[in-house]
Amino acid sequence: MACSPTRHYDRAVRIPSLPPQTLADLADMDRLIRRRLQSDVALVNTVGDYIVASGGKRLRPVLLLLMARAMGYGEAPGHAVAHHTLLAAVVEFIHTATLLHDDVVDESELRRGRQTANAAFGNAASVLVGDFLYSRAFQMMVEVDRMRVMQVLSDATNIIAEGEVLQLMNCNDPDVDEARYLQVIRYKTARLFEAAARLGAILTDAESAHEEAAAEYGRRVGTAFQLIDDVLDYDGNTGDIGKNVGDDLREGKPTLPLIHVMKHGSAEQRRLVRDAIEAGHTDHFDAIMAAITDTGALKYARSRAAEEAAAARTALAALPDSPFRMALFEIADLSVSRDR
Numbered sequence: 001m002a003c004s005p006t007r008h009y010d011r012a013v014r015i016p017s018l019p020p021q022t023l024a025d026l027a028d029m030d031r032l033i034r035r036r037l038q039s040d041v042a043l044v045n046t047v048g049d050y051i052v053a054s055g056g057k058r059l060r061p062v063l064l065l066l067m068a069r070a071m072g073y074g075e076a077p078g079h080a081v082a083h084h085t086l087l088a089a090v091v092e093f094i095h096t097a098t099l100l101h102d103d104v105v106d107e108s109e110l111r112r113g114r115q116t117a118n119a120a121f122g123n124a125a126s127v128l129v130g131d132f133l134y135s136r137a138f139q140m141m142v143e144v145d146r147m148r149v150m151q152v153l154s155d156a157t158n159i160i161a162e163g164e165v166l167q168l169m170n171c172n173d174p175d176v177d178e179a180r181y182l183q184v185i186r187y188k189t190a191r192l193f194e195a196a197a198r199l200g201a202i203l204t205d206a207e208s209a210h211e212e213a214a215a216e217y218g219r220r221v222g223t224a225f226q227l228i229d230d231v232l233d234y235d236g237n238t239g240d241i242g243k244n245v246g247d248d249l250r251e252g253k254p255t256l257p258l259i260h261v262m263k264h265g266s267a268e269q270r271r272l273v274r275d276a277i278e279a280g281h282t283d284h285f286d287a288i289m290a291a292i293t294d295t296g297a298l299k300y301a302r303s304r305a306a307e308e309a310a311a312a313r314t315a316l317a318a319l320p321d322s323p324f325r326m327a328l329f330e331i332a333d334l335s336v337s338r339d340r
Helices: 018-036 042-053 059-070 082-106 117-121 123-142 147-170 180-203 208-235 258-263 267-279 285-292 299-318 324-335
Strands: none
Touching: 018 059, 018 324, 042 123, 042 285, 042 299, 059 082, 059 180, 059 208, 059 324, 082 123, 082 147, 082 180, 082 285, 147 180, 147 299, 180 208, 180 258, 208 258, 208 299, 208 324, 258 299, 267 285, 285 299, 299 324
């Protein structure tokens, strides 16, 4: 099985106190997504409908919508309110395109507890519909007619692709250290979170310091989410997380729990982990889980996620108090406390 870029499982994330205005924004965005998924090509429509029905909590667009509203979007004269839902849909399209491609590279058959698009329709259809989503996203972002928006999204898309390649290079390499691991997260995962939050600030013509605070928030939340995803691969269950527990090890991915064992485990524990990463197998999964437990690897990874979430909350100090800011605080907390 090939080593693919890290997957994301937002389906089970619960954000119970989204402001009514944000819920309305999300409903507008969902309607827009369905309209913009339409194509004269029947297979594009079929796969698109399947993707929409597969769920997902739209976390990246939620950050964009909340950040825009927290900074006063729609209140100042001249704000084109439709632009925030348009860009939220763009961010979701880009994210979904990466998932379609990831599942093909990974030969994955399960995402969000459901058959993947490539398993349902074949690899070729999945890749090509992913390409359609990328190109449709760029068509849509042009409508905002702001070069800064184009710069942020084009840079993010390029960095994400670099992150995919970096993770491929790390695959089956037991000598990957924490710095290399975090670089992949910040490129592949956190960059789109960062771009989403930054775009929310850009839409309000926020001053530079506030834009950077928004970007810092998104980057830190995205990093925390991925750290917890990697913990749950060893500390979750298939029904909750929507994928098979142990997939990362089976794919030869040196995530933080394994990196911690390689640094702090006994010689025998390090040998077991090294062999498993190099071969990409779970033949000694129970022994590796014991090593993860003995070295406190999951506790350490959760503590690193908590540090990222705390930094995200600190970044929100630049924003005025509002229900939108409170929801952003809650997302930072959920990024660490979730168990699925």
